[in-house]
Amino acid sequence: MVSKIYNVLFICTGNSARSIMAEAILNNLGHGRFIAYSAGSHASGKINPYALDLIKSNDLPHEHLRSKSWDECAQPDAPELDFVFTVCDKAAGEVCPVWPGQPMTAHWGVEEPSAVEGTEEEKRKAFSTAFRILHRRLSLFTSLPIDKLDSLSLKRELDTIGTVKI
Numbered sequence: 001m002v003s004k005i006y007n008v009l010f011i012c013t014g015n016s017a018r019s020i021m022a023e024a025i026l027n028n029l030g031h032g033r034f035i036a037y038s039a040g041s042h043a044s045g046k047i048n049p050y051a052l053d054l055i056k057s058n059d060l061p062h063e064h065l066r067s068k069s070w071d072e073c074a075q076p077d078a079p080e081l082d083f084v085f086t087v088c089d090k091a092a093g094e095v096c097p098v099w100p101g102q103p104m105t106a107h108w109g110v111e112e113p114s115a116v117e118g119t120e121e122e123k124r125k126a127f128s129t130a131f132r133i134l135h136r137r138l139s140l141f142t143s144l145p146i147d148k149l150d151s152l153s154l155k156r157e158l159d160t161i162g163t164v165k166i
Contacts, residue, residue, distance in 0.1 A: 004147065006082040008036045009099070015040025015067040017051040017127070018087040018110050022134045024060040029135075029142050035079070039070035041096075048114050050127040058131075074099055083158075087134070088112060104151070106158035108137055129166070137161050 008026060012019035019038035026036035045067050055062045072078065074097035081103040084096070089109045110133050116126035140161045146154065 003033060005032070006030075006034050006146065007079045007101075008034055008083045008085065009070075009073055009081050009103070010036065010038040011040065011070060011084060011086045011096070012038070012088045013041050013090045014044040014114075015069075016044040016046055017048040017114050018112070018130055018134065020047050020065055020067065021051050021055060021131050022085070022087055022138065024055045024062060024065060025131075025135050026138050026142070028060050029138050031142075034142065037073060037079070038065075039068050039073045041070055041090075043067045043069045048127075050113065050124060051131075053124075054127055054131045070097060073097075076100070085158075085162075104155060104158065106155070106162050108134075108162040110134060132166050133164070136166055137164050140164060 010019040010022040015038055019040065023036040023038035026034050030036065047065060047067055052062060052065075055065070073081070078100050080101035081099045082101065084099055084103045084105045086105075086107045087110050110130050111126070113123070113126035113130040116123050141158070144154070144157055149157065
């Protein structure tokens, strides 16, 4: 029996750090069971260098990563989405486009690491914390028996995962 491949979109305002890291992490953890994408409501067009350093240092594929508008993911020819997760509070409060398919949504807010001011070490620590939170949540997500859960149970699980810190 062939198992379903799930398309997952991570949304952030700038699509430069948290959503990009989530895309890279899930595409690695998902082992082909998940295809992750990321986008931003006001995409910066650039990947934050701290986020890219973390992705590279964790040996995650990064060549295909790019910052893009969420409008790309709402086009008629875009992949049909199964899940859409907002990873920043600002994007969670915005009116989202209509996504292809009927994706299940959840808010998995993670503090904005690029907002941290301070030393190089403090900035890197903020990005590392965000990366670890996303990795933990995505590890839990990939372990869910998605095809065996009814919609309400799955939604409850997704909302719970969104509260996990590290």
